[in-house]
Amino acid sequence: xxxxxxxxxxxxNSYTLDFYLQHEGYEGLRKALAMPPNDVIELVKASxxxxxxxxxxxxxxxxxxxxxxxxxxxxxxxxxxxSEPGTFKDHLLMERNPHLLFEGCLIACHxxxxxxxxxxIRGEFLHVQNILEQQLAAAYAKGFVGRNVMGLGFDCxxxxxxxxxxxxxxxETALLESLEGKRAQPRLKxxxxxxxxxxxxxxxxxxxxxLSNVPVILLRGAEWYAALGPEKNGGPKLYCVSGHVAKPxxxxxxxxxTLRELIFDAAGGVRDGRPLKAVIPGGSSVPILLPHxxxxxxSFDGVAKAGSxxxxxxxxxxxxxxxxxxxxxxxLRFYRHExxxxxxxxxxxxxxxxxxxxxxxxxxGEMKDLAxxxxxxGLIAGKTLCAFGDAAATPAxxxxxxxxxxxxxxxxxxxxxxPAPWRRRSAAPVHxx
Amino acid sequence: MTxxxxxxxxxxxxxxxxxxxxxxxxxxxxxENRRRFEEIAKRYPPEGRKSAILPALYLVxxxxxFVSLNAVHHxxxxxxCTPADVEDVVSFYTMFYTKPVGQYVVQVxxxxxxxxxxxxxxxxxxxxxxxxxxxxxxxxxxxxxIEVECLGACxxxxxxxxxxxWHECLAPEDAKALAxxxxxxxxxxxxxxxxxxxxxxx
Numbered sequence: 329x330x331x332x333x334x335x336x337x338x339x340x341n342s343y344t345l346d347f348y349l350q351h352e353g354y355e356g357l358r359k360a361l362a363m364p365p366n367d368v369i370e371l372v373k374a375s376x377x378x379x380x381x382x383x384x385x386x387x388x389x390x391x392x393x394x395x396x397x398x399x400x401x402x403x404x405x406x407x408x409x410x411s412e413p414g415t416f417k418d419h420l421l422m423e424r425n426p427h428l429l430f431e432g433c434l435i436a437c438h439x440x441x442x443x444x445x446x447x448x449i450r451g452e453f454l455h456v457q458n459i460l461e462q463q464l465a466a467a468y469a470k471g472f473v474g475r476n477v478m479g480l481g482f483d484c485x486x487x488x489x490x491x492x493x494x495x496x497x498x499x500e501t502a503l504l505e506s507l508e509g510k511r512a513q514p515r516l517k518x519x520x521x522x523x524x525x526x527x528x529x530x531x532x533x534x535x536x537x538x539l540s541n542v543p544v545i546l547l548r549g550a551e552w553y554a555a556l557g558p559e560k561n562g563g564p565k566l567y568c569v570s571g572h573v574a575k576p577x578x579x580x581x582x583x584x585x586t587l588r589e590l591i592f593d594a595a596g597g598v599r600d601g602r603p604l605k606a607v608i609p610g611g612s613s614v615p616i617l618l619p620h621x622x623x624x625x626x627s628f629d630g631v632a633k634a635g636s637x638x639x640x641x642x643x644x645x646x647x648x649x650x651x652x653x654x655x656x657x658x659x660l661r662f663y664r665h666e667x668x669x670x671x672x673x674x675x676x677x678x679x680x681x682x683x684x685x686x687x688x689x690x691x692x693g694e695m696k697d698l699a700x701x702x703x704x705x706g707l708i709a710g711k712t713l714c715a716f717g718d719a720a721a722t723p724a725x726x727x728x729x730x731x732x733x734x735x736x737x738x739x740x741x742x743x744x745x746x747p748a749p750w751r752r753r754s755a756a757p758v759h760x761x
Numbered sequence: 762m763t764x765x766x767x768x769x770x771x772x773x774x775x776x777x778x779x780x781x782x783x784x785x786x787x788x789x790x791x792x793e794n795r796r797r798f799e800e801i802a803k804r805y806p807p808e809g810r811k812s813a814i815l816p817a818l819y820l821v822x823x824x825x826x827f828v829s830l831n832a833v834h835h836x837x838x839x840x841x842c843t844p845a846d847v848e849d850v851v852s853f854y855t856m857f858y859t860k861p862v863g864q865y866v867v868q869v870x871x872x873x874x875x876x877x878x879x880x881x882x883x884x885x886x887x888x889x890x891x892x893x894x895x896x897x898x899x900x901x902x903x904x905x906x907i908e909v910e911c912l913g914a915c916x917x918x919x920x921x922x923x924x925x926x927w928h929e930c931l932a933p934e935d936a937k938a939l940a941x942x943x944x945x946x947x948x949x950x951x952x953x954x955x956x957x958x959x960x961x962x963x
Contacts, residue, residue: 401806413872413911451856452912454925487804492815493855494775495910509811509846511776511853527809570874570915577916612873612911642915644874655873662872662910668853669776679770750933752881 356543381535414642432539610639613719874915929953
């Protein structure tokens with residue numbers, strides 16, 4: 329499949345309004361504005377577009393659920409808080425193709441009857457935000473955003489809102505809290521944002537890549553779009569390949585493509601020709617796959633069938649020098665740091681898991697700690713308001729399931745049995761009471 | 762009496778309430794920043810004025826270098842909320858500094874994809890080159906070193922953020938040279954494999 333969303337990212341001026349207009353820019357919006365809003369929703373539903381943020385929820389359904397019969401305003405909120413470890417596709421889209429996102433926001437606003445879209449971008453992406461702001465100003469100046477868009481009588485504003493360093497803000501209700509000027513902590517659901525979202529008004533929260541697909545659907549039609557991928561997994565997909573590969577990067581492909589093709593053909597295989605040990609296929613929150621499980625469709629359904637999740641399509645590749653206890657410890661440090669603290673099992677449990685994993689990695693673990701890890705992880709997963717709890721439990725559980733022998737060797741030999749030259753050389757800081 | 766064993770928390774949880782540092786100096790926005798604030802506040806409906814807290818704090822940090830206790834009170838005043846509302850936000854988000862930091866805040870991403878490509882070694886090298894360990898500032902106040910979580914550019918690992926700029930693909934063996942370069946050229950020293958290039962991510 330030829331790239332669609334990233335077709336022009338190598339062109340020096342691909343991010344400018346002029347370039348975008350020369351390549352059918354804002355033509356999808358023109359089509360959408362000629363259609364009744366409900367027809368736009370039906371079209372996106374027919375395309376089968378699944379949310380690209382991680383959960384894979386059908387975007388058209390999300391828009392349909394937004395309460396239309398209300399005196400309150402409605403909002404589109406674009407989730408540009410890309411923070412899932414191993415994920416960097418929205419970064420590329422916003423940096424190189426910002427007008428595609430604006431056009432997607434505007435079409436989404438028309439579909440649900442909103443007059444305002446907020447793009448919530450993570451604080452660390454200031455250089456990307458600067459490009460967005462500059463291009464948004466250009467779009468305003470040329471009448472593609474604001475009052476009477478393209479002279480077609482449609483009013484819509486887009487505002488960019490900068491986050492300030494919180495992974496949890498990527499969860500849609502926590503994002504809304506953060507956008508309202510509070511801590512990024514998730515809300516109890518229901519009510520879902522479609523009923524009571526931003527400022528208590530009906531809201532649809534969509535990922536950058538999801539919204540960037542919408543203009544393409546309007547331009548080329550639902551059938552064409554759906555046929556790009558396997559059944560129910562239509563459209564182009566951006567894959568982020570990182571870790572121990574020769575060529576880390578964003579690769580756009582049909583979801584008919586296999587994980588093996590993405591890792592070995594697109595990303596050039598494992599760096600230095602080393603053996604592959606394992607792959608995390610969908611960002612740090614999902615179960616690992618082993619080398620013999622890679623000949624599967626890299627689609628939402630294909631990866632789920634293999635026992636993991638496509639998630640945010642952040643494919644992290646691990647070679648044979650990777651210690652799985654170290655890996656779990658690294659990710660638990662991440663989850664410990666990012667847990668928002670609202671739910672006790674997650675706030676306390678991530679610290680417990682981190683302490684246990686550090687102890688084993690230092691060579692001070694006991695065999696009974698392995699059962700304790702499973703027990704603590706089991707007390708987090710499914711017991712929290714948002715999916716963070718499940719995500720935080722996964723690295724420990726999945727490594728223990730597939731590499732129990734490695735854990736046992738750490739305990740038996742009282743040391744890390746898989747040292748690597750790319751890890752720290754000084755002793756890890758030991759924390760005492 | 763407690764039924765669970767003592768747990769070592771080491772560092773405060775981000776959800777813990779912490780007051781920002783009180784530098785004892787009054788704080789008000791410059792006229793320019795006050796004007797910027799009013800401009801930003803217009804993006805939100807009247808019932809959503811608190812949405813401007815995050816942008817308001819960024820303006821504080823740009824003016825002062827960190828967020829002081831008096832600045833929190835000033836922000837509460839211009840927003841029309843309580844100081845507790847603002848403190849709540851300041852202590853939760855990692856990008857607001859609640860005490861003075863060095864001229865260059867060097868943030869090394871330590872999460873898995875960067876770690877797989879040598880981020881732990883980068884931190885070691887920078888620790889010896891900058892004269893401070895993680896979460897510290899060197900005695901001259903030039904550098905603050907912080908280990909941070911995933912910055913969202915794992916194809917450019919290992920990634921280091923200096924103030925608001927990025928340095929990409931920093932091999933551990935190049936870390937000392939970057940530190941020296943920062944000392945002499947400041948943020949002009951930043952760059953890297955994909956920085957500002959059209960082939961980003963490819």
